[in-house]
Amino acid sequence: MAQRWMWIAWPAFLMAAVLEMVVFAFVDPSELHWRGQPLEMSALGVYTIAFFLFWAITMVSSFLTTMLAMSPFEVNRCPVPPDQRPAECASRCPPKA
DSSP states (O other): OHHHHHHHHHHHHHHHHHHHHHHHHHOOGGGOEETTEEOOSOHHHHHHHHHHHHHHHHHHHHHHHHHHTSOHHHHHOOSSOGGGOOHHHHHHSOOOO
């Protein structure tokens, strides 16, 4: 499971860094406005918040890709050992090989 989380977090981190560089190559943080008012944050604060927003968005994308890449067996397998399964689980889940 930890490996799967790294499949999600690491590419998202790299893409957030790329997005940060691309966006702030064209946008000056001191000229940003929110609801008609200038932002009361330092440039470093804007960079930090933007990076974590980009990271969160790209993590969602990576998470969806990872989940959609799972096989039907991985999605539908019963996590309980065969001898401890309740009756309703035993009828839906074939025993593990």
